[in-house]
Structure formats: C-alpha cells, structure tokens
Amino acid sequence: MQNVPQTKREAPNILVTGTPGVGKSTLCQRLSELTGLQWLEISKIAKENDCLEEYDQVYQCPVLDEDKLMDGLEETMCRGGNIVDYHSCEFFPERWFDVVFVLRADNTTLYDRLVSRGYAGKKLEDNVDCEIFQTILEEAVASYKEDIIHQLYSRTPEELQDNVNRICLWLQQWFQDNQT
Numbered sequence: 001m002q003n004v005p006q007t008k009r010e011a012p013n014i015l016v017t018g019t020p021g022v023g024k025s026t027l028c029q030r031l032s033e034l035t036g037l038q039w040l041e042i043s044k045i046a047k048e049n050d051c052l053e054e055y056d057q058v059y060q061c062p063v064l065d066e067d068k069l070m071d072g073l074e075e076t077m078c079r080g081g082n083i084v085d086y087h088s089c090e091f092f093p094e095r096w097f098d099v100v101f102v103l104r105a106d107n108t109t110l111y112d113r114l115v116s117r118g119y120a121g122k123k124l125e126d127n128v129d130c131e132i133f134q135t136i137l138e139e140a141v142a143s144y145k146e147d148i149i150h151q152l153y154s155r156t157p158e159e160l161q162d163n164v165n166r167i168c169l170w171l172q173q174w175f176q177d178n179q180t
C-alpha cells in the first residue's frame with residue numbers, strides 16, 4: 001500500500017493527534033464546521049466498520065484492526081479534504097497527510113478532563129504519563145517529516161480559538177500554493 005502513486009489532492013488532509021483528552025475532537029469539530037473539511041473520528045469509524053479486534057484488558061481499550069481500517073479509508077484519503085482525529089499516528093501511511101498537528105495540554109488540565117470523563121486508576125495514570133513523556137509527539141516525529149509537524153497547546157478556550165485561526169491560515173496558504 002505504501003507504493004501507491006501520489007496523485008494531486010483537491011484539498012489537503014490534516015492529522016490531529018495527541019493524548020486522549022487534549023482536545024482533538026473539540027478542535028476537529030470546530031474546524032470541520034468552519035472549513036467544510038470532513039472530520040474522520042477514527043475510533044468511531046473503527047467501531048462502525050467492525051475494525052476492532054479484541055479488548056486490551058491492561059490498557060482498557062479496544063485493539064484496532066489497522067490493516068482493515070487503512071484499506072477502508074484509502075479512497076477517501078486519496079481524494080483529500082479530511083481531518084483525521086486519533087490518539088495515535090504511527091500506523092497511518094505517511095503519504096496521507098499534508099500537515100500534522102499534535103495537541104498538548106498540561107498535566108493538571110489533562111488530569112481533570114480525564115477524571116470528568118470517568119477515567120481512573122491505571123488508565124488515568126497511563127494517559128497522564130503519555131502526555132508527560134510526550135509519547136504522541138515522539139511518535140509523530142518518528143513517523144512524519146518534521147517540517148509538517150506542529151505542536152499546539154489547547155488548554156483554554158482562547159488557545160482553542162488561536163489554534164483554529166492558525167489552522168485556517170495554514171489551509172488558505174495550502175489552497176494558494178496548490179491552485180491548478
């Protein structure tokens with residue numbers, strides 16, 4: 001699949017990734033409403049399309065059938081115009097994305113958000129550690145060219161708005177640079 005020839009996309013594909021609770025869905029929903037790009041919530045799509053294998057008891061989350069999911073998304077991603085929202089990023093084909101935003105939050109903010117989502121015990125601890133150790137940022141750096149990766153803090157409504165504005169500007173520039 002990695003060798004599929006790259007055809008020009010009509011609109012870019014954006015990846016929004018980061019630890020659960022950093023604000024991906026909130027940002028993606030807002031962006032999708034503003035720009036008309038399609039918001040792809042990978043967790044939801046995997047569930048709806050039977051792309052979940054077994055349940056990981058240690059990490060208390062379902063395990064993705066990544067190959068099945070990738071095959072199902074290939075056509076949509078080749079067309080372009082998608083905002084992909086997922087808490088991991090290493091298994092997507094690199095060629096799918098024009099830009100990668102890694103959302104961040106501070107530990108206290110993230111802890112409070114995850115507690116109010118009902119996370120507790122190991123699951124809560126692991127997710128806060130994931131943010132402390134910048135696991136998803138490192139995953140992104142290992143998987144995509146560094147010049148397309150942007151780290152954005154999303155701790156407050158003001159930061160959310162700044163991020164939306166920044167991504168909209170990026171998008172405008174992409175359309176200017178890719179006019180046919």
Ligand SMILES: Nc1ncnc2c1ncn2[C@@H]1O[C@H](COP(=O)(O)OP(=O)(O)O)[C@@H](O)[C@H]1O
Nearest residue numbers: 020021022023024025026113154155156157160
């Ligand atoms: N920039 C922000 N400022 C304040 N609250 C936020 C911000 N971004 C997200 N939130 C809140 O944090 C919680 C988790 O956000 P969500 O978008 O569901 O995160 P994720 O999709 O990364 O798991 C939600 O209650 C949301 O309203």
